[in-house]
Amino acid sequence: MSTNVIPGNANKDVKLPIYMDNHATTRPDPRMIEEMMPYFGEKFGNAASRNHEFGWVAEQAVEEARERIAKLIGASTKEIIFTSGATESDNLAIKGVAEMYKEKGNHIITQAIEHKAVLDTCKRLEKYGFRVTYLPVQKDGRIDLDDLKRAMDEKTILVTIMAANNEIGVLQPIREIGALCHERGVLFHTDAVQQIGKVPFNVIQDNVHLASITGHKIYGPKGVGALYVRRKSPRVQLVAQIDGGGHERGMRSGTLNVPGIVGLGKACEIANHEMAEESKKIAALRDRLKDAIMGQLDEVYINGSMEHRLPNNLNISFAYVEGESLLMGINDIAVSSGSACTSATLEPSYVLKALGAGDDLAHSSIRFGLGRFNTEAEVDYVARRVVDTVKRLRELSPLYEMAKEGIDLTKVQWAAEPTH
Amino acid sequence: MAYSDKVLDHYTNPRNVGALDKNSAEVGTGLVGAPECGDVMKLQIKVNPTTNIIEDAKFKTFGCGSAIASSSLATEWVKGKTVDEALGIKNTDIVKELSLPPVKIHCSVLAEDAIRAAIGDWKKKNGATQNQAQPAPVEQRA
Numbered sequence: 111m112s113t114n115v116i117p118g119n120a121n122k123d124v125k126l127p128i129y130m131d132n133h134a135t136t137r138p139d140p141r142m143i144e145e146m147m148p149y150f151g152e153k154f155g156n157a158a159s160r161n162h163e164f165g166w167v168a169e170q171a172v173e174e175a176r177e178r179i180a181k182l183i184g185a186s187t188k189e190i191i192f193t194s195g196a197t198e199s200d201n202l203a204i205k206g207v208a209e210m211y212k213e214k215g216n217h218i219i220t221q222a223i224e225h226k227a228v229l230d231t232c233k234r235l236e237k238y239g240f241r242v243t244y245l246p247v248q249k250d251g252r253i254d255l256d257d258l259k260r261a262m263d264e265k266t267i268l269v270t271i272m273a274a275n276n277e278i279g280v281l282q283p284i285r286e287i288g289a290l291c292h293e294r295g296v297l298f299h300t301d302a303v304q305q306i307g308k309v310p311f312n313v314i315q316d317n318v319h320l321a322s323i324t325g326h327k328i329y330g331p332k333g334v335g336a337l338y339v340r341r342k343s344p345r346v347q348l349v350a351q352i353d354g355g356g357h358e359r360g361m362r363s364g365t366l367n368v369p370g371i372v373g374l375g376k377a378c379e380i381a382n383h384e385m386a387e388e389s390k391k392i393a394a395l396r397d398r399l400k401d402a403i404m405g406q407l408d409e410v411y412i413n414g415s416m417e418h419r420l421p422n423n424l425n426i427s428f429a430y431v432e433g434e435s436l437l438m439g440i441n442d443i444a445v446s447s448g449s450a451c452t453s454a455t456l457e458p459s460y461v462l463k464a465l466g467a468g469d470d471l472a473h474s475s476i477r478f479g480l481g482r483f484n485t486e487a488e489v490d491y492v493a494r495r496v497v498d499t500v501k502r503l504r505e506l507s508p509l510y511e512m513a514k515e516g517i518d519l520t521k522v523q524w525a526a527e528p529t530h
Numbered sequence: 531m532a533y534s535d536k537v538l539d540h541y542t543n544p545r546n547v548g549a550l551d552k553n554s555a556e557v558g559t560g561l562v563g564a565p566e567c568g569d570v571m572k573l574q575i576k577v578n579p580t581t582n583i584i585e586d587a588k589f590k591t592f593g594c595g596s597a598i599a600s601s602s603l604a605t606e607w608v609k610g611k612t613v614d615e616a617l618g619i620k621n622t623d624i625v626k627e628l629s630l631p632p633v634k635i636h637c638s639v640l641a642e643d644a645i646r647a648a649i650g651d652w653k654k655k656n657g658a659t660q661n662q663a664q665p666a667p668v669e670q671r672a
């Protein structure tokens with residue numbers, strides 16, 4: 111790692127652009143790519159071909175990957191179902207449980223800052239007659255367990271609450287949620303995409319019945335994921351959502367993506383060996399970034415709990431500066447913003463809105479997602495560019511000027527835009 | 531999204547950033563947008579009282595790059611124009627000049643609003659000033 115970076119000169123030590131958007135996706139680890147390669151070529155067999163060498167080779171690779179994934183999360187191999195990624199895993203878990211247990215009840219509980227793969231799946235089930243409770247989150251981004259307790263009734267069949275949020279990195283109290291579900295005989299699904307490989311996750315200790323995983327957030331390939339489905343105490347049953355040849359114990363038909371699965375397995379194996387060290391290193395980099403920014407700028411606010419948070423996440427609002435204009439100023443750095451201008455819907459981040467911070471701070475937010483390949487020199491460069499750009503944009507900001515004049519911005523009568 | 535060269539240029543080198551004395555009778559101030567919507571523009575003009583020509587213009591904008599560019603361009607365009615000529619600037623002209631994509635059209639609308647608000651403020655002030663100077667009827671402020 112390149113240390114001893116001379117401030118103001120840091121760009122000499124870094125290669126641009128810098129990637130710091132690791133919640134969106136991660137750079138495939140070269141060790142992982144190497145292991146996948148043969149399965150694009152000479153080891154091309156169909157894992158379902160039971161009667162020849164090509165099939166056996168593929169099947170063996172798939173089973174080894176299954177073992178590696180199971181090991182990372184404390185599951186057994188028969189509990190791992192391969193999918194095309196976490197969107198599919200979330201859909202299969204929620205719709206599959208809803209359909210299987212609909213005689214028992216029609217109530218599902220989730221929370222406001224889930225990924226759209228969960229929220230929109232729940233919305234669809236509402237159209238089919240299911241009742242869904244969307245729990246609010248507290249200021250720190252975590253749900254209140256008492257809210258969950260109050261929301262549960264005799265018709266509740268499923269609670270689906272993510273392990274770690276993809277925007278603010280906040281960790282939900284899944285172990286407590288799982289214990290509560292266990293006690294009440296309700297199934298517990300968690301979208302563990304962002305936590306896997308960063309913070310220890312164990313389906314037994316964390317009382318999880320179903321868990322979604324994806325390859326591309328853990329330095330593995332895109333388009334491949336898995337769903338953990340518990341086999342005992344309780345034995346979870348699902349109605350398949352994709353019908354066909356009956357692959358994956360009938361829960362997910364379709365010829366297996368062997369190279370992807372091999373890559374996912376390798377990514378899990380690497381995570382298993384390196385997570386403890388790596389998370390310590392990344393947390394130190396993240397804190398270095400946070401301290402540099404907060405030491406040089408006033409009125410910056412961290413979104414979500416710092417205590418219950420992924421080691422690689424920093425989500426900050428820079429008051430009086432709009433997020434997209436900030437991204438534009440640091441265009442040699444890949445990060446993302448909760449600003450409306452950067453979203454397809456032209457709405458500011460629903461996650462930040464759910465924290466109750468106010469839309470203006472949502473518009474001003476930047477998400478830094480650090481990862482395996484970031485260096486100290488990169489962090490120093492990013493901090494410097496962010497600080498300079500925020501200062502420049504504040505000089506351009508009428509809000510900053512007004513705030514400095516002592517005007518309370520919340521009391522101003524704003525002329526709303528005619529186009530809104 | 532890729533930005534046009536002109537947007538990038540105005541973003542990197544915004545013209546006429548700053549503030550004019552908002553209490554001066556010659557200065558009109560327009561403040562449009564809202565922080566919750568993600569853009570706020572403040573545009574100010576200084577008008578020569580005898581010629582009605584806009585001699586100076588300044589802006590500050592909280593908003594995306596296109597909003598900054600739209601308001602920067604607006605200050606360039608109003609300068610040297612009479613108040614009435616400046617009212618003829620249309621958001622579509624800004625869209626064309628900056629090659630704004632459809633999702634950014636509201637930035638140009640806001641810039642047009644800012645020009646109108648600044649002129650409106652100046653007119654109101656000058657109606658008031660005239661009002662004080664000559665207590666004669668002054669219904670016709672525009």
Ligand SMILES: Cc1ncc(COP(=O)(O)O)c(C=O)c1O
Nearest residue numbers: 195196197225227276301303324
């Ligand atoms: C929390 C969370 N869930 C689900 C997904 C969707 O994963 P995939 O891209 O594998 O479908 C993502 C990533 O976009 C995510 O961050």
